[in-house]
Structures are given as structure tokens and as C-alpha cells.
Amino acid sequence: MKKILNDPQNYVDEMLDGLVAAHPEIYAKPAHRIITRAGEKTKGKVGIVTGGGSGHLPVFTGYVGTGLLDGCAIGNVFASPSADQMAETIRAVDAGAGVLCLYGNYGGDVMNFDMAAEMVSFEDDIRTASHAVSDDVASAPRGEMEKRRGVAGMIYAFKIAGAAAERMADLDEVARLARKASGNVVSMGMAMTPCIIPQLGKASSVIGDDEMEMGMGIHGEPGTWRGPIKPADDILDEMFDTLQADRPLGKGDRVSVLVNSLGATPHEELYILYRRLAVRLSEIGVDVVMPLVGRYATSMEMTGASLSILRLDDELEDLLAAPANCAFWRV
């Protein structure tokens, strides 16, 4: 294992300490493994809370910030935080207008957020709404959305819900927009080398030197096929065609696209993918608004990339373009 760390047991906590030390104007850590925005809460603003396992920065914690999220409950690498931590985060961000729990669709996180919502309702009378983003088309067919995992596309839901909350929309409206953004985004990823969980010290799966795996999840969940590495254009084409088959785009559609590195893949290679994506989109007459290219949702040192496409309308485009600020994304 080649990782920069001290004790693997302290991986998550030392990461959080560093994050808060580097960006004290953005992040605060009011309690163990809970990150909120720095500064005062805006009274009457809907709070947005996320949570999940560590190992995906900037997801989840990184997207706490103005025009984005209000708080995050942080688990061990690839492990859900507890319902109690989530409940504590909900309490920490509640400003009297209720709290939206917005996170990725993983069994443990869903169970724990549902439990947390029940706890704050019982004890604190805080109203909550909840949505688990499920944008990974490789993880289950469209007919089984409840089985699809949440991956990079969830940052669009964070951005759009966050912008609505910043404009003081009420809880039902913020939840509606989060669900709308989530319903409009699809993603597909591929990997070439796996990642290493610090406490295990070795990779959870092995991909051969000359192999890639299409559709692999951000925790190394099995994909749709494994085989020899293909050229960048072929990789992009397969990802794009899969997304097109799932949710077809047509002439005149407006989209935002995210070409995301899973960690180790450099910007250079992301732009090689983007070059082909631009051709494919222009061929069918789709307009691109605010393209994102970089590390937005990772799996530590995994080599690979994902493509997410968000279909826009006026309402979503307006919220996507609204100001936002965190350490990893500024609009």
C-alpha cells in the first residue's frame, strides 16, 4: 500500500482536521465527524444535510458551503455514519424551517437517514424530507431505480437544492427541486485500477494491468464488463451511448455535463474524453451549459473516470448558475 498517512485508524479524523484547518472560513467541525458551514445560520433557511462514508472527496463533506449544503455526517472510509451522527447533524443545521437529507442511494445510508429523521421528529420536533440520489445507470436497469447507486451526478442535486434553499424556498420546494435535479441526471463510470481502504491496506478487487472495467462503482462494485483497455474515444462512446439509451437527449436539449476523475486519472485524460463528448453532443444538436471537468466525486486513488449528464430546463439552469462557494467548487 502506498498511501500518505499516519495511523490508518486516524485517516478520517486527520483528514477532517486538515480540511477545517485549511478552510476555516468555509467549514466548521462542531462535533466528532460532523462538518457544518462556518459562521452563523440564516434563520428560517431550510437546512440541507448529507452524509456517507469517507474516501470520495470532494463528496460528501466538501460540498458544505454557501449555496450548497449546510452539514455532513461523516463515516469511516466506505462506511455509513451512524443515525445518531446524522440526527446530530440535522439538529446542528436546523434553522427553524426544516431539513432536507440529500445523499447517495446506499442501503446503510438510507436506513440510517430514515432512522435519524425519526429520531429528530420524536425528540426535537424537526421536520425533515429525504431523497437518495440514484444516478448510476450501470448499477441497475431504469425499471429498478431503487437499486441504482448514487455517484458523481449527486453533486448536481446538491447544487440545485442548495441554491433553492439559499433563496429561502420552503422545505417542500427545496425537496421538489432536489428530486427534479436527481431525476434529470444520469451517470456512468469506468475504472482501470482499484482503490485501497486504509484500514485493510490492500485493494478490494484486482484489475489486470492491461484491463479496464466498465460500470464499476465508486467502492469497487462490479461493473458490466471487464476486458482489455480501449481507446479514450471508444470509452467515451460506450459511456455516452449507455446514457443515451437510458435517457435519450435530442436536438435543442440543454445539458450540463461532468467529466469526473475517480481520483488518479489526470485532467489531461479527462479533456481527451471531453473532446469526444463535445463531438457527440454537437452531432445531435445538444447545447452544453457549465461543463465540469475535474475531481468532483472520487474513490481515493482509483484510476478511472465517470460521465454525468444533467438535462436542464429554465428552472434548473437558473439554480445551477446561482452563486455557490466551497473549497472545491465556486460558481
Next chain:
Amino acid sequence: MEITSNELKAALARIAEHAGENREFLCQADAQLGDGDLGITVAEGFSACAKLDLSDDVGRAFFEMARTFQQVSSSSFGTLVATGLMAAAKALKDRTEFGPDEIAGLLAQARDAMLARGKSSLGEKTVLDGLDAQVHALEAERSGALMETAVTAARDTVEKFTQRPNQAGRARIFAEKSVGLPDPGQLALVVITEGLR
């Protein structure tokens, strides 16, 4: 005899002791099909609950147990137990006691809440099959030897399901291997119920 927060506290102490004794047994059963931490979740969860200074309001007392169980373990088994305790908390809010004849109904509510949260069904070889058997056995036996009835129902469930494959949770991945192995969650329910006696 009505059950108050004092009886709950005494029951938690007995469960915690018995779960502590069976910690390794449950971990070993779990290690065959999962990550092998079930004994730790059950032993530490009840040990932490036994240390609570429970509220007199029994609904509130069950809430305190649910919260404590969650603090100790974020594993899905821990969340399921907490979900069952939370169902009892809601049913008993603002009361200082409840009767033995209410136990079957409370267990049924816990079972239903846990099924909903785990998005699972009966018959998948999980702890919920044991709980369901206890509900039916206790409905037939509203007074008298309730504890013996519940222990027998939990043990019979383990026996009945051992030769079947697991169809839920992480053990599902080992469906074939799980044939012939007792379900760790169902064993945990036996341990918890034995502790109640």
C-alpha cells in the same frame, strides 16, 4: 405485573450480561457469512443501554435505548434493533408502564417497522423471521410463561431456517454457503431473549 422503567433497566442488565457471554459465539457465526462483528454490536449495544439512567416515561426510555444502540454501532443490525426500539418508543410515549399482554403487539409493531426499514420480507432468513415467530407465539400465550414461549419461538426459527439460503442483507451474497448454517441475526435474537429470562 406491569412493566415500568425499573423492570426495563433490570432486563437490560440481564441481556447485557448474557450478550457479553455470547459475544464470541455470535462473532464466529457472523464471520462465516459477514464481517464477523455481530457479537460486538449486540454485546456493546446492550452494555451501553444497561448503563443508561432510563426515564420514567417508558416511551422515552425506549427512545434512549434506540439512540444509545445507534451511537454504539452503525451496522445495519444495530440500526434494525434501534428501529424496533424506536417503534416501541412511539407506541408507549407519555406512559409510565405497560402490561405483559401488550408485548406481542409491541413486538409486531417493531417487526413491521424493521421490515419497512430493511426493505425486506419475511422468509428471507433474517432476525425478522424470529421476531415474527415470537409475535405469533405470544399472541397465543398472553400470560404465563411468556419468556419461555419467546425463547422457544426464537430457537425453533433458527432450526427451521438453517437448511435454507439467506436471501437478504450481506449474507445473501453467500446464499449457497449459508445453507446449513444458522442465521447469525436469528441467533442474536435467541441470545437477547434468553437474557430476558
